[in-house]
Amino acid sequence: MAHCSNQAVAVTRAFFDERAEKWDAMISAQHAVRLRQIIETLPIASDAHILDVGCGTGVLFPILADILDTQGLVVAADVSFAMLRETRTRINALRQQRSLPAQLLLQADITHPPIHHSSFDWVICNSCFPHFLDQQGATTTMARLLRPKGALVICHTESRNAINELHRTVGGAVGGHELPDASEMARLVENAGLSLDTLTDEPDRYLLLAHRHA
Numbered sequence: 761m762a763h764c765s766n767q768a769v770a771v772t773r774a775f776f777d778e779r780a781e782k783w784d785a786m787i788s789a790q791h792a793v794r795l796r797q798i799i800e801t802l803p804i805a806s807d808a809h810i811l812d813v814g815c816g817t818g819v820l821f822p823i824l825a826d827i828l829d830t831q832g833l834v835v836a837a838d839v840s841f842a843m844l845r846e847t848r849t850r851i852n853a854l855r856q857q858r859s860l861p862a863q864l865l866l867q868a869d870i871t872h873p874p875i876h877h878s879s880f881d882w883v884i885c886n887s888c889f890p891h892f893l894d895q896q897g898a899t900t901t902m903a904r905l906l907r908p909k910g911a912l913v914i915c916h917t918e919s920r921n922a923i924n925e926l927h928r929t930v931g932g933a934v935g936g937h938e939l940p941d942a943s944e945m946a947r948l949v950e951n952a953g954l955s956l957d958t959l960t961d962e963p964d965r966y967l968l969l970a971h972r973h974a
């Protein structure tokens with residue numbers, strides 16, 4: 761695994777490191793169900809190369825494994841090494857049952873990833889955008905990682921209001937971590953050189969979809 765060198769995210773990293781082992785028991789069982797419903801609306805090709813940003817315990821991986829064949833690639837990146845360990849356990853369990861797309865686990869702050877630009881057909885930023893301290897920097901980096909015509913997905917399995925309220929309630933290291941409003945999100949993705957396709961904000965689904973031009 762590549763090593764994360766960005767000290768600015770140390771507090772966030774420590775927060776998630778401490779919670780990684782119990783994370784799946786802490787979150788709603790609906791998270792994976794709703795996430796699957798969101799991802800299955802996307803036209804992901806079976807050989808797509810996908811970056812799972814802030815992969816956490818790897819909840820997205822089994823969903824992508826149902827879409828991708830062995831030509832597909834998932835790079836699961838997270839700043840928390842403990843979260844990546846949980847992802848590895850999940851992937852190893854799945855490997856006993858079926859063939860999988862290629863996968864790489866990477867410890868990295870998404871604003872400074874050790875990845876060449878124009879590498880991915882999809883960059884999926886699931887349930888982690890509010891935690892980025894430099895939201896414009898993260899958006900610009902994610903945009904650069906897309907191949908021409910590639911798409912950025914920023915998604916949550918709850919509404920923006922519910923996510924922001926949750927972080928305010930939890931407080932501490934994530935207390936001020938907010939998902940910006942729709943006009944600010946549009947500004948962030950357009951400043952990153954992407955075209956905004958859709959922004960849906962509903963009780964069980966937040967989905968921003970933007971693409972890089974050909």
Ligand SMILES: C[S@@+](CC[C@H](N)C(=O)[O-])C[C@H]1O[C@@H](n2cnc3c(N)ncnc32)[C@H](O)[C@@H]1O
Nearest residue numbers: 776814815816838839840869870886887888891
């Ligand atoms: C709320 S958890 C969500 C995890 C997973 N995507 C899910 O849906 O369960 C947010 C994740 O983002 C990661 N994260 C936060 N800031 C990050 C950054 N700057 N770069 C990469 N990962 C980050 C955290 O370590 C954590 O695992």
